[in-house]
Amino acid sequence: MFTSRVARSLAASSRIRLARTAYAKAPILRAYATVPISESDPDYVTIVEVGPRDGLQNEETIVSADLKVELIEKLARAGLTHIEAGSFVSPKWVPQMEDTIEVINKMERLPGRHYPVLVPNMKGLDKLLETLARHPKSAPSPPPTDEIAIFSAASDVFSKANTNCTVAEGLARLEPVARKALDNNLQVRGYVSAVITCPYSGKVDPKKVKDVTKALLDMGCYEVSLGDTVGTGNPTSIYTMLDAVMGGAYAIPPSKLAAHFHDTFGSGVANILVALSMGIRTVDTAVAGLGGCPYSPGATGNVATEDVMYALRGSQYTYPGDLETIADIGAWISEKLEKENGSRAGKAIQARKKEAALMKERERDGGDVESIAAHEITPLP
Ligand SMILES: CC(C)(COP(=O)([O-])OP(=O)([O-])OC[C@H]1O[C@@H](n2cnc3c(N)ncnc32)[C@H](O)[C@@H]1OP(=O)([O-])[O-])[C@@H](O)C(=O)NCCC(=O)NCCSC(=O)C[C@@](C)(O)CC(=O)[O-]
Numbered sequence: 001m002f003t004s005r006v007a008r009s010l011a012a013s014s015r016i017r018l019a020r021t022a023y024a025k026a027p028i029l030r031a032y033a034t035v036p037i038s039e040s041d042p043d044y045v046t047i048v049e050v051g052p053r054d055g056l057q058n059e060e061t062i063v064s065a066d067l068k069v070e071l072i073e074k075l076a077r078a079g080l081t082h083i084e085a086g087s088f089v090s091p092k093w094v095p096q097m098e099d100t101i102e103v104i105n106k107m108e109r110l111p112g113r114h115y116p117v118l119v120p121n122m123k124g125l126d127k128l129l130e131t132l133a134r135h136p137k138s139a140p141s142p143p144p145t146d147e148i149a150i151f152s153a154a155s156d157v158f159s160k161a162n163t164n165c166t167v168a169e170g171l172a173r174l175e176p177v178a179r180k181a182l183d184n185n186l187q188v189r190g191y192v193s194a195v196i197t198c199p200y201s202g203k204v205d206p207k208k209v210k211d212v213t214k215a216l217l218d219m220g221c222y223e224v225s226l227g228d229t230v231g232t233g234n235p236t237s238i239y240t241m242l243d244a245v246m247g248g249a250y251a252i253p254p255s256k257l258a259a260h261f262h263d264t265f266g267s268g269v270a271n272i273l274v275a276l277s278m279g280i281r282t283v284d285t286a287v288a289g290l291g292g293c294p295y296s297p298g299a300t301g302n303v304a305t306e307d308v309m310y311a312l313r314g315s316q317y318t319y320p321g322d323l324e325t326i327a328d329i330g331a332w333i334s335e336k337l338e339k340e341n342g343s344r345a346g347k348a349i350q351a352r353k354k355e356a357a358l359m360k361e362r363e364r365d366g367g368d369v370e371s372i373a374a375h376e377i378t379p380l381p
Pocket residue numbers: 054057087088089090091092093094118120121123124125127151162163164191192193194227228229260293294
């Protein structure tokens with residue numbers, strides 16, 4: 001476990017070095033690079049980009065495998081280190097993820113990156129292991145993935161709707177899955193859904209969240225991501241839930257937790273700041289705020305990657321990836337999906353870029369330079 005954490009932070013370090021070189025060379029990026037990035041920073045925040053899985057699983061129209069591949073590759077090249085690439089769930093339940101095998105085989109795999117996939121049961125794991133077995137050990141590229149995510153919930157009704165079994169039945173089903181994955185050198189991450197509200201049965205008891213989190217950690221998950229699936233959480237309820245999970249008997253340390261907050265009521269970023277202030281250093285986000293949950297009516301996307309990155313600018317927290325490039329990807333995928341960009345920071349960055357391009361054009365055409373200077377786009381704060 002410790003080794004894998006060290007490996008992650010080393011991978012992040014080499015990426016950070018590359019990012020620094022890129023910033024030094026590119027003046028337009030320098031304007032965004034005001035946060036000094038330290039390689040062994042205790043305030044380094046791992047961003048797990050879940051847009052290609054949590055986001056696209058919720059699209060009404062099925063997105064092509066090629067577009068998914070392009071999205072994942074763009075996100076990895078933009079410096080993100082953890083990108084959820086799909087899921088090995090039943091296509092009868094979530095047809096949007098049916099092509100995950102094709103996606104993970106086709107996509108470019110950059111060294112030092114992790115491309116976890118969701119696995120609900122032994123059938124899903126076996127399908128993944130078959131795929132991995134076909135990857136030659138001598139191949140120059142890394143294998144399609146080195147990590148799975150298993151998922152449960154803090155509500156029986158939600159669990160039934162999502163996985164056709166109660167929480168206890170689901171945990172019993174997941175235990176051998178986690179063991180077999182670990183035996184096959186895969187890292188295992190856990191999810192608990194509905195940590196604040198269940199879309200069917202209402203308010204959730206934080207004690208239930210803690211019990212399920214502990215069960216997943218006991219199975220060998222290196223970390224458990226706490227899902228505010230419906231996105232009803234606000235800073236107070238998130239604090240109360242995390243305080244209960246991290247305190248009392250068998251307190252769970254923040255290093256074992258991640259924040260996975262949907263942004264339905266617009267509190268996603270504020271909730272993440274609460275989680276960070278309580279010591280959590282891994283957050284799940286989705287480019288352009290893609291996402292939702294098929295079994296959680298009304299839930300909008302995950303908190304947008306761009307919004308979180310913007311909120312952390314100038315703070316003690318550092319993170320992987322380049323905000324401006326991610327904002328471009330957010331605009332690009334929103335256009336491809338013909339939907340509104342769900343990131344407010346992303347939209348603002350795009351608007352500023354458009355304005356700057358317009359100024360340049362006017363300058364080239366011999367416009368009034370004084371008025372151009374007066375309206376010059378100032379760097380981001
Ligand atoms: C768990 C099951 C499979 C149980 O579903 P079930 O219907 O009870 O399973 P079953 O064993 O009776 O199988 C039914 C059919 O599915 C097939 N099947 C069975 N398993 C697989 C598999 N792995 N891969 C491919 N096919 C599979 C199986 O072979 C069979 O096919 P048939 O014989 O009828 O032709 C189903 O309920 C399921 O796939 N659920 C997943 C739902 C899902 O993906 N939800 C979204 C992800 S969770 C999430 O988004 C929340 C999260 C993580 O983001 C955090 C948060 O925001 O809270």
